[in-house]
Amino acid sequence: MKRTWWIVIGAMLLGVPLLAQGKPLTVTGIRGVTFGAVLPGVPRVVLRTDPANSGQFDLKGPKSNVLLSFVLPLTMTGPAGAQMRLIFGASDAGYSLTQAIGSQVGFDPKQPFTAVLPNNGRASVFVGATANPATNQRAGAYTATIILNVTVLP
Amino acid sequence: MRSITKLSLVAVLALTGTALQAQTNNASITATANVQTPINVLGAQQLSFGNVFPGVNKTVVAMDLANAGRFDISGQASTPVTLSFTLPATLGSSGNTMPIVSYAAVHAQNSTQTGGIGFAPAAGASPSLNASGQLWVWIGAQVQPATNQAAGVYTGSIVMTVVY
Numbered sequence: 001m002k003r004t005w006w007i008v009i010g011a012m013l014l015g016v017p018l019l020a021q022g023k024p025l026t027v028t029g030i031r032g033v034t035f036g037a038v039l040p041g042v043p044r045v046v047l048r049t050d051p052a053n054s055g056q057f058d059l060k061g062p063k064s065n066v067l068l069s070f071v072l073p074l075t076m077t078g079p080a081g082a083q084m085r086l087i088f089g090a091s092d093a094g095y096s097l098t099q100a101i102g103s104q105v106g107f108d109p110k111q112p113f114t115a116v117l118p119n120n121g122r123a124s125v126f127v128g129a130t131a132n133p134a135t136n137q138r139a140g141a142y143t144a145t146i147i148l149n150v151t152v153l154p
Numbered sequence: 155m156r157s158i159t160k161l162s163l164v165a166v167l168a169l170t171g172t173a174l175q176a177q178t179n180n181a182s183i184t185a186t187a188n189v190q191t192p193i194n195v196l197g198a199q200q201l202s203f204g205n206v207f208p209g210v211n212k213t214v215v216a217m218d219l220a221n222a223g224r225f226d227i228s229g230q231a232s233t234p235v236t237l238s239f240t241l242p243a244t245l246g247s248s249g250n251t252m253p254i255v256s257y258a259a260v261h262a263q264n265s266t267q268t269g270g271i272g273f274a275p276a277a278g279a280s281p282s283l284n285a286s287g288q289l290w291v292w293i294g295a296q297v298q299p300a301t302n303q304a305a306g307v308y309t310g311s312i313v314m315t316v317v318y
Contacts, residue, residue, distance in 0.1 A: 027179045027181040030183075032186060038187045039318035041317070076185060133187075139190060142186070143185065143186050145182050146182060146183050146185060148180060150179055151178040152176055152178070
């Protein structure tokens with residue numbers, strides 16, 4: 001009978017889901033991309049290294065490989081549905097193991113990117129972009145949403 | 155023996171029931187921009203030399219509010235703009251030409267030229283629109299009719315370009 005119980009206990013221990021062994025993955029939007037005052041006909045660039053105006057996401061999770069992918073808007077929407085082009089260049093995203101804006105590895109936000117979460121499970125992703133107003137762009141406030149998807153790879 | 159078999163079966167089921175679930179999560183941020191007022195330029199007044207006599211040069215100074223050419227600019231308040239010009243070298247009339255030279259200009263943040271700043275239109279200028287988003291530019295020049303200048307109405311186009 002005791003040997004029976006040991007079998008049961010052993011089975012239950014082996015059956016423990018792996019999820020309980022690692023940290024949960026969290027992604028937090030820290031700061032949006034701020035273009036500020038934009039003049040019609042004059043493109044406005046925000047670099048991913050801009051500490052005040054670049055976008056930032058913070059990641060927290062298990063030490064592991066992760067896959068980063070963005071959902072990027074093509075335009076910003078303004079008054080009366082006016083659209084303004086929004087462009088993401090080949091180096092407009094950056095991954096930082098130290099969560100420092102001055103220490104990033106650049107990558108193309110239009111392409112999936114594989115990165116490593118370090119021992120402490122924390123990292124940051126920075127984003128820049130270019131707003132491209134037309135010469136007759138309607139004046140007013142424009143907005144768009146940038147989404148970052150993060151997946152822990154097995 | 156049966157109990158061991160049952161328990162083994164439970165253990166197998168427990169082991170095979172364990173799933174490796176990939177963690178996925180996402181977040182969003184917002185991109186924001188505030189588009190300013192577009193620039194509007196109006197050719198408000200012609201540069202008028204009036205009656206000109208052959209062999210007698212005539213000048214209209216930029217400070218001549220009645221006869222100088224005038225452009226009225228509107229746009230985003232208190233914003234710097236860059237002015238540039240295309241200036242004709244001659245005025246024409248039925249195939250005849252008359253030289254126009256010595257262009258001079260003034261820009262001011264009011265319509266009376268108070269505090270106006272003179273500049274050479276060929277070089278351009280970089281003033282700022284006033285707190286209401288307005289700016290005025292006047293332009294003068296000199297025509298040099300020949301002594302045998304054919305009579306007629308002579309015209310030409312002065313183009314001013316304004317950009318932020």
